[in-house]
Amino acid sequence: MKKTMLTAALAVSVFCATVEMTEAGVPPVEFQVSLNNAESEFFTVEVKGTAYERGFQHGAALRKVIRPTLNRFKYDMIEHFLTSLGTDKTYQDYKTYFYSQTGLFQTAMRHAPELVAEIRGIADGASLAFEDVFIYNLNFDETFWVLEAMTGIDPMLAMEKSQQGLAPSGHCSHGSVWGEGKVSIGYTLDWTRHFEGSQALIKHVKEDGTVLLMTTYAGTLIGHGINATQGYTFTPHSKFQLAHDVQHGLAQIFIYRKLLEAGSVDQAVQYLQQVKPAAGLAYALSDKNGTRTFEVSANQVAEFKTDGNWMAVANVARANNDLSASYQAEFNLQGKSIEIDKLPQGYWAFNQDSVQRFALLEANIAKQTPAQMGPQQWQALFSQKPLNKPVDSDMATSNLWHVVEIDEHYIDYHVSAGNPGNLPLEPYRFMYNPKP
The missing domain is CATH 1.10.439 (Penicillin Amidohydrolase; domain 1)
Known part of the structure; x- marks a missing residue:
């Protein structure tokens, strides 16, 4: 009898040590969400160590x-x-x-x-x-x-000039609104049809206990994700017009993970200020206080800002004038001072899809609040073309799309392995532990 009672006491002790409450009734972040492969449209995996x-x-x-x-x-x-x-x-x-x-x-x-x-x-x-x-x-x-x-x-420039579909054009779109300690974000990560059917949702528990929940394509490090422990997220956006460097630059998939593991938006911004990337991209970093967006090229970092508590990002550079050699040659800009707001009309014509997506987002979110832009509202907006680009016989775009909501206590991750309006969003909620 004593042995049975001792065993039970040890079991309770171990259990309590494992799920020590961070707040009344709330277990540590690691134990707040479990993935279910049978119920998800993603291939799901939980990994640790x-x-x-x-x-x-x-x-x-x-x-x-x-x-x-x-x-x-x-x-x-x-x-x-x-x-x-x-x-x-x-x-x-x-x-x-x-x-x-x-x-x-x-x-x-x-x-x-x-x-x-x-x-x-x-x-x-x-x-x-x-x-x-x-x-x-x-x-x-x-x-x-x-x-x-x-x-x-x-x-990419050859495709933009020929419009013959020889290479996929960039279609990732971000919209966010914020205020009063809350941000709401809609985002599509679009890539080529070759990855359709491999969409995965992976929960990482790092050795220090940090929990990352990420969507990606099976076998790759990350496509998008949230830091469920510190309560922030990021979105990446190709900027094919910007200078790139495959000799000395760090590939973007590693930058994605470094941003998500930085610990906070401020620390992620510091990382972007010193990294030398292999490809030009924009990174939108969001926590409960809002979104900050940086266009990062091989030689320069430029912050892009709007005129209010909203952000829209597509795939044409709007702040960083560090254009690629091919773009400089196309518009006879070699050796000249480049001003983004004075670029030839052809620059915007080559990237008309991005211009249209930015305009659609701005028109629909610039005066909205987080309360007005929940998952249903984002889906209604992102279901419209040209934001929505589902795979078909002509379009080779494979989709992952997401809505992220962050307030002072919770980070909600709504994710889908399809294009907006196709497969339902799957909700995952964490109470995160912001650093004091």
């Missing part, structure tokens, strides 16, 4: 979807682009060039070794070659700039 261990758990759990998606990336995406640009090169040529003629791997090893270890874990867990999984993780904008280095052609 060191960077390598979390990667291995991810790779092992999703190996059956990572393998075919990696093959689509190699042969349907990379080789299609190479053919579209007039070459007879193969994925193997791309891989050889990537490792021998760019500094993307070496830069990642210097500035994000723990994330390289996580990718190695994914590869080992999925029983795939690390070299291929690393390249696969850099499937976003850096792909185009490696292709540009290989061929001498800027694929």
Whole structure:
């Protein structure tokens, strides 16, 4: 009897130590949300431990979807682009060039070794070659700039000029409004059709207890996410017009994770001020106090601001004048002082889709409050074209979309593995622990 009572007492003691309350009735962040693969439209995984261990758990759990998606990336995406640009090169040529003629791997090893270890874990867990999984993780904008280095052609500018759909155009859109200690955000992360069907929702519990909840494509580090412990989020946006550097810059997927792991919006902003990226992007960082947006190129950081408590972001640079060499040549700007508000009309014409999306967002949110822009309102707005671009026979855009609401106590993450209005948003709520 004494042994039974002692065992029960120890069990209660261990349980209480594990779920020690942060506030009355609220367990630590790690235990507030559990993912359910059977009920979610995402492939869901919960991972815990060191960077390598979390990667291995991810790779092992999703190996059956990572393998075919990696093959689509190699042969349907990379080789299609190479053919579209007039070459007879193969994925193997791309891989050889990537490792021998760019500094993307070496830069990642210097500035994000723990994330390289996580990718190695994914590869080992999925029983795939690390070299291929690393390249696969850099499937976003850096792909185009490696292709540009290989061929001498800027694929995105060529597509914008020809309008023949030889490469996917950027379609990520962000809108946010804030006030009185609350922010509400709508966002679509759009990428190529090759990743359709691999959308994953991954909960990370780091060694220090920090909880990250992220949407991504199976086998990759991150697409978007929230820091559920510190209560903030970010959204990334391609800026194909900005200067890029695949020799010395850090690939964007590592920057995504560094921002989410920085600990706060202020610390994330500090990181953006000192990082040298491989690709030009805008990053919108949001907590309960609002959204700050920075356009970051290879050589410069510029903050973009609106005239009120709202933010809209599309894929054309509006604040950073550090344009790429191909854009400077296209508009005869080499060696000249570049002023964004005095760029030729052709600059905006090439990026008309982004101009239209920005205008639609501004018209619908500039005078709204967070209370007026909940998940239903964001879905109604983002279901409109050109914000909404579902995959079809002509459009190769694969979607992840999200609504994030943050107030003084809670961060709510509403996510969908489809385009707005297609699959329902799945809600996840955390009471976060802001630092004093």
